[in-house]
Amino acid sequence: MVAGLSYLDWNATAPLRPEATAAVAHALTLNGNPSSVHRAGREARRLLERARADVAALLGAAADEVVFTGGGTEANALALQTFPARRILVSAIEHDSVLANAPDAARIPATRDGLVDLGALERLLTADRRPALVSLMFANNETGAIQPVAEAARIAHAHGALFHCDAVQGAGKQPIDFRRLGCDLMTVSAHKLGGPMGVGALVIAGGLDAAPLIRGGGQERGRRAGTENLPGICGFGAAALSVAAGMAAWGAVDALRARAEARLAAIAPDAVVYAAAAARLPNTICVAMPGVPAATQVMALDLAGVMVSAGAACSSGKVRRSHVLDAMGVAERDAECAIRISLGWSTTAAEIDHLVDAWGALYARTRASAA
Amino acid sequence: MTAAVARRLNAMPVYLDYHATTPCDPRVVEAMLPWFTEKFGNPHSLTHAYGREAEQAVEQARAQLADLVGADPREIVFTSGATEANNMAVKGAARFHRQFGKDGIVTLVTEHKCVLESARAMECDGCRVAILPVDRDGLVDLDRLTRAIDDKTAIVSVMAAHNEIGVIQPIKEIAALAHAKGALFHTDAAQAVGKVALNVADLGVDLMSISGHKVYGPKGIGALYLRRRPRARIEPLFDGGGQERGMRSGTLPVPLIVGLGQAAVLAKAEMAGEAQRLLALRARFLAGLRAKVPDVVLNGDAERRLPGNLNVSFPGATAVDLIAACPGLALSTGSACTAAEVEPSYVLRALGVGDDLAAASLRIGLGRFTTATEVDFAVDTLAAAVLWLRAREPVTSAAAGIT
Numbered sequence: 001m002v003a004g005l006s007y008l009d010w011n012a013t014a015p016l017r018p019e020a021t022a023a024v025a026h027a028l029t030l031n032g033n034p035s036s037v038h039r040a041g042r043e044a045r046r047l048l049e050r051a052r053a054d055v056a057a058l059l060g061a062a063a064d065e066v067v068f069t070g071g072g073t074e075a076n077a078l079a080l081q082t083f084p085a086r087r088i089l090v091s092a093i094e095h096d097s098v099l100a101n102a103p104d105a106a107r108i109p110a111t112r113d114g115l116v117d118l119g120a121l122e123r124l125l126t127a128d129r130r131p132a133l134v135s136l137m138f139a140n141n142e143t144g145a146i147q148p149v150a151e152a153a154r155i156a157h158a159h160g161a162l163f164h165c166d167a168v169q170g171a172g173k174q175p176i177d178f179r180r181l182g183c184d185l186m187t188v189s190a191h192k193l194g195g196p197m198g199v200g201a202l203v204i205a206g207g208l209d210a211a212p213l214i215r216g217g218g219q220e221r222g223r224r225a226g227t228e229n230l231p232g233i234c235g236f237g238a239a240a241l242s243v244a245a246g247m248a249a250w251g252a253v254d255a256l257r258a259r260a261e262a263r264l265a266a267i268a269p270d271a272v273v274y275a276a277a278a279a280r281l282p283n284t285i286c287v288a289m290p291g292v293p294a295a296t297q298v299m300a301l302d303l304a305g306v307m308v309s310a311g312a313a314c315s316s317g318k319v320r321r322s323h324v325l326d327a328m329g330v331a332e333r334d335a336e337c338a339i340r341i342s343l344g345w346s347t348t349a350a351e352i353d354h355l356v357d358a359w360g361a362l363y364a365r366t367r368a369s370a371a
Numbered sequence: 372m373t374a375a376v377a378r379r380l381n382a383m384p385v386y387l388d389y390h391a392t393t394p395c396d397p398r399v400v401e402a403m404l405p406w407f408t409e410k411f412g413n414p415h416s417l418t419h420a421y422g423r424e425a426e427q428a429v430e431q432a433r434a435q436l437a438d439l440v441g442a443d444p445r446e447i448v449f450t451s452g453a454t455e456a457n458n459m460a461v462k463g464a465a466r467f468h469r470q471f472g473k474d475g476i477v478t479l480v481t482e483h484k485c486v487l488e489s490a491r492a493m494e495c496d497g498c499r500v501a502i503l504p505v506d507r508d509g510l511v512d513l514d515r516l517t518r519a520i521d522d523k524t525a526i527v528s529v530m531a532a533h534n535e536i537g538v539i540q541p542i543k544e545i546a547a548l549a550h551a552k553g554a555l556f557h558t559d560a561a562q563a564v565g566k567v568a569l570n571v572a573d574l575g576v577d578l579m580s581i582s583g584h585k586v587y588g589p590k591g592i593g594a595l596y597l598r599r600r601p602r603a604r605i606e607p608l609f610d611g612g613g614q615e616r617g618m619r620s621g622t623l624p625v626p627l628i629v630g631l632g633q634a635a636v637l638a639k640a641e642m643a644g645e646a647q648r649l650l651a652l653r654a655r656f657l658a659g660l661r662a663k664v665p666d667v668v669l670n671g672d673a674e675r676r677l678p679g680n681l682n683v684s685f686p687g688a689t690a691v692d693l694i695a696a697c698p699g700l701a702l703s704t705g706s707a708c709t710a711a712e713v714e715p716s717y718v719l720r721a722l723g724v725g726d727d728l729a730a731a732s733l734r735i736g737l738g739r740f741t742t743a744t745e746v747d748f749a750v751d752t753l754a755a756a757v758l759w760l761r762a763r764e765p766v767t768s769a770a771a772g773i774t
Contacts (some may be wrong), residue, residue, distance in 0.1 A: 005420070005421075007421060009413070009416055009418075009419060009421075009422075012412075012413040012415075012416045012422070013411060013412065013413035013416070013622065014411075015408070015411040016407055016408060016411065021407055021408055024407055025400075025404065025407075028395050028400045028403070028589065029395075029400070031386060031392065031393070031394035031395075032392065033388070033391040033392040033584075035391070036388055036391045036392075036701070036703060037694070037703070038384060038388065038694070038700075038701035038702065038703070039383065039384050039698070039701065040383070040384070040386065040388075040701050041388075041391070041701075069451075070450070070451030070452075070455065070591070070621065071451070071621045071622060071624070072621070072622075073609065073611040073612065073620045073621035073622070074451070074609060074621060076611070077608075077609030077610070077611065077620075078609075081609070095611075096611055096612045096613070096620075097610075097611035097612060097620060097621070100610035100611050100612075100613070100620065101609055101610050101611065103610075189622075191413075191622065191624075196407060196624065196626065196627075197622055197623070197624035197625060197626065197627070198451065198591045198592060198624025198626075198627045199591060199624075213458075213608065213609060214454055214455050214458045214485075214608070215458060215484075215485060215488035215489055215492055216454045216457070216458070216483065216484045216485025216486075216488050216489075217454065217483075217484050217485060218484070225454045225458075225484075225485055225488070226451060226452045226453075226454030226455055226485070227392060227452060227454070227582075227584060227590055228590065228591075229451065229452075229589075229590045229591025229592075229627075230590050230591075231395075231589060231590065231591070232590070232591045232624070232627070235407075298418040298419070299418075301419075302418060302419045302420065307416075307418070307419030307420065307421055307422075308418070308419070309416055309418050309419075310418060
């Protein structure tokens with residue numbers, strides 16, 4: 001990282017873990033298409049299958065349940081389009097890549113704490129008994145709120161529905177067990193957990209017959225065609241192995257997060273941390289500085305060398321009001337003042353102090369000009 | 372055993388499978404590496420410096436790739452590879468234009484599986500699909516194509532240069548035929564881009580698929596050229612954050628895109644010289660084979676062909692046996708996607724090659740790092756293997772391809 005800059009936007013993308021960098025750099029020097037039968041191809045295939053096993057192990061899935069894709073968005077699209085006969089229910093706080101790929105889905109409301117409303121899920125499934133697919137994220141990308149996935153999966157299955165979990169933000173930050181959670185489908189992305197961009201995976205429970213989104217050469221056992229992104233997949237595998245071994249390090253991140261939130265609250269008694277009552281990912285803070293638009297805050301922090309975001313990093317780059325906070329019932333004027341601060345395994349206390357000082361300076365300036 | 376053979380015993384096999392994948396050029400790797408490490412920002416995170424720096428790198432690479440094919444940078448949509456781009460073009464065009472009564476897809480029997488499978492998926496969805504035969508040299512029959520396209524055809528898809536037999540189709544003529552009936556024209560140019568000069572404006576192409584790893588760039592990245600004027604309208608394959616002007620959602624993989632951009636720069640600078648060098652190496656390869664195995668058969672048109680491609684049949688020696696007998700060579704029988712299949716290539720069958728001769732065929736791909744020494748070694752090794760296999764088993768008339 002560059003001196004004087006503090007990167008606190010880990011939920012947008014995380015830097016590569018050193019093990020992943022080494023795996024990518026090695027794989028880039030190899031030449032072989034994993035589908036080729038000659039020696040170069042066989043070596044590529046061997047690395048591909050090792051990475052598949054490492055990703056599966058991180059998620060408590062079997063290796064042959066892991067289908068590599070071009071990223072989390074494609075994996076979500078595959079999960080939601082693969083059972084066209086089923087009606088779809090998604091929580092109102094899902095990522096755009098879920099919401100946009102299921103435009104006709106019923107929306108399961110969320111509580112003020114940022115959690116899916118399980119009672120509402122039960123009612124929606126009872127009211128319409130057609131075969132369904134329920135999609136709920138493991139943890140919210142904006143607030144970090146960890147969703148009641150196991151309970152939601154139980155409810156879904158009790159109604160004969162399939163259950164998909166978008167675990168893009170949770171994977172690598174919390175222990176996740178595909179089978180124990182009761183998932184039928186699970187999405188993960190490499191670059192959110194210290195692997196490279198351009199690769200993700202959909203875990204498809206053994207026995208489920210999923211129709212492909214991308215057809216062709218029959219790679220990934222016919223579930224996703226296209227020459228495998230070998231360096232990307234090797235980096236993904238190495239990152240998965242590394243985060244699985246380093247899960248304990250999140251305790252220190254949690255402590256840094258607590259320190260940040262305590263200091264922000266001390267500076268600004270009117271600041272609001274969203275989903276604070278819920279169990280959250282150890283790295284995520286969604287905080288509003290009332291009266292100061294998020295765009296102003298991220299710009300001021302950027303000038304001070306602190307990198308955060310005003311929500312999900314997607315297409316427009318524009319700062320728009322968060323559909324997540326909307327679904328939680330946060331008033332528009334407060335939601336417009338919320339920013340997302342997200343930490344990672346290499347975040348330092350100095351970076352947290354940098355953030356707090358810059359945020360505090362902006363707060364003091366705005367309150368002085370208001371007075 | 373010759374000295375050349377002895378020297379190679381412990382080395383990696385000579386790579387002659389440049390159509391399956393190309394090595395990532397070391398200059399491409401060098402350009403990519405910083406974007407894997409210190410410059411790791413999400414290009415859609417425009418609220419901070421790391422994100423903006425990543426976005427600039429993406430836009431520079433977009434311009435580099437556009438420059439290689441004569442496109443406007445805004446016409447380049449990055450995808451995970453050519454397979455995704457082909458799915459997007461064929462399905463996306465059919466899905467979009469069906470609402471206006473255009474439900475036809477016209478393509479060739481020799482297309483890559485991802486085009487054929489996309490067309491068949493749309494056929495199951497109610498589209499009309501025409502899959503046309505080709506001539507014995509692998510080229511499209513323009514008269515037959517003319518008859519197959521009607522005013523309800525949504526898209527015509529024909530590969531620019533073939534992945535197995537290397538033949539280069541008359542893209543400009545095909546595009547004109549499609550446009551005469553108001554259809555879009557798509558070309559899968561995964562094998563052609565960076566190998567032969569292609570200019571989308573001159574050719575009149577509406578959509579064109581590009582692959583990174585076939586042009587000495589990384590795997591996991593490709594692009595779809597999508598014409599702006601007049602606009603080629605298609606539906607995206609999937610939705611999400613709305614990246615790539617809504618045509619392809621998902622975080623753009625910055626290092627891979629930087630790599631593809633660098634690969635495009637290198638291809639543009641070196642394509643002409645490389646083509647001359649490969650033509651000479653290929654001539655040397657074929658002449659060497661013909662001198663030692665006079666009845667070797669070349670599949671596909673001899674002239675209108677990728678400089679680095681050979682597809683040859685050896686009567687009396689099956690490809691499977693040949694590959695097993697030549698561990699020092701990395702060869703294939705055809706598309707890597709189907710390399711594990713025992714069936715003879717559907718492409719060679721479409722050319723009218725008999726099953727026995729098709730089963731005796733090898734695809735030989737020469738490329739940027741192929742040397743004359745490697746060619747000589749490969750010729751010696753292959754010819755010796757053919758002669759040995761023939762001596763082992765008496766040649767029957769069927770095995771000799773006389774059917």
